[in-house]
Amino acid sequence: MDDEQLRAQLTLPRFPRSAAYDPRWLIRNVMGPNPLWLLEELTARMPLRPGMRVLDLGCGKAVTSIFLAREFGVTVWAADLWVAPTENLARIREAECADRVFPLLAEARELPFAHGYFDAVISIDAYHYFGTDDFYVGYLADFIRPGGLLGIAVPGLRAEIDRVPEHLRPYWQWEFASLHSVGWWRRHWELTGKVGVLDAWEQDDGWRYWRHWCRVCAQAGEDETVREASRHEARMLDADEGRTFTFALLVAKKPEVGGT
Numbered sequence: 001m002d003d004e005q006l007r008a009q010l011t012l013p014r015f016p017r018s019a020a021y022d023p024r025w026l027i028r029n030v031m032g033p034n035p036l037w038l039l040e041e042l043t044a045r046m047p048l049r050p051g052m053r054v055l056d057l058g059c060g061k062a063v064t065s066i067f068l069a070r071e072f073g074v075t076v077w078a079a080d081l082w083v084a085p086t087e088n089l090a091r092i093r094e095a096e097c098a099d100r101v102f103p104l105l106a107e108a109r110e111l112p113f114a115h116g117y118f119d120a121v122i123s124i125d126a127y128h129y130f131g132t133d134d135f136y137v138g139y140l141a142d143f144i145r146p147g148g149l150l151g152i153a154v155p156g157l158r159a160e161i162d163r164v165p166e167h168l169r170p171y172w173q174w175e176f177a178s179l180h181s182v183g184w185w186r187r188h189w190e191l192t193g194k195v196g197v198l199d200a201w202e203q204d205d206g207w208r209y210w211r212h213w214c215r216v217c218a219q220a221g222e223d224e225t226v227r228e229a230s231r232h233e234a235r236m237l238d239a240d241e242g243r244t245f246t247f248a249l250l251v252a253k254k255p256e257v258g259g260t
Contacts, residue, residue: 029061034213038153046151048072052119058126062088069100079106120149127152128178141194156248171236182248195252206247211237
């Protein structure tokens with residue numbers, strides 16, 4: 001697949017901002033579903049303003065952090081446990097965002113920030129790894145200022161399940177136990193009283209976008225490990241046909257002091 005064909009494959013009318021980014025750069029830094037498509041949809045319903053302090057929690061290879069800085073003029077702390085800050089800094093400098101994106105190594109349950117420091121926390125394809133803990137949203141809310149925002153986009157389920165669907169048994173991984181429905185996430189957050197959910201939704205045809213991304217990565221990935229993992233995931237989504245898997249997106253607000 002040449003550059004022109006690749007760009008055509010990854011230029012979707014629904015995600016015009018994402019289409020401006022080098023598709024080979026995106027595939028080279030792949031760590032799961034297309035993070036910019038998820039982030040673009042989330043931020044369409046999450047008001048960000050220039051100058052805001054934003055924590056990009058579980059930023060992976062800082063692709064989402066660069067997007068946030070470029071598209072919204074916010075200052076981003078790019079926090080991840082699995083990708084070294086020095087590696088991310090090289091990408092950030094290449095993108096000419098070093099004055100607005102600050103990479104660091106951080107464990108989600110041991111965040112090294114002052115309480116109330118961030119105007120917003122965003123997490124793309126990462127929050128389900130730590131946020132299913134009953135106490136986590138209360139812990140994380142401490143780092144958001146009163147009236148600040150929390151937004152996530154994660155792989156999820158159309159509805160809660162109590163057993164593995166037969167058609168998914170060849171593909172099921174034990175980590176999928178962390179996947180939940182939009183309704184589960186809404187309840188999980190709202191019962192704490194630490195945040196109020198402003199919006200919660202499934203991405204329309206999210207599984208189709210996910211499968212399309214996998215198919216493109218299977219063709220254009222730079223190493224066989226990426227290509228094979230993408231082929232396997234595409235086969236899983238083919239077998240499911242949107243019956244089980246989706247993306248869950250939520251935007252919440254921390255109550256104002258003495259208010260909502």
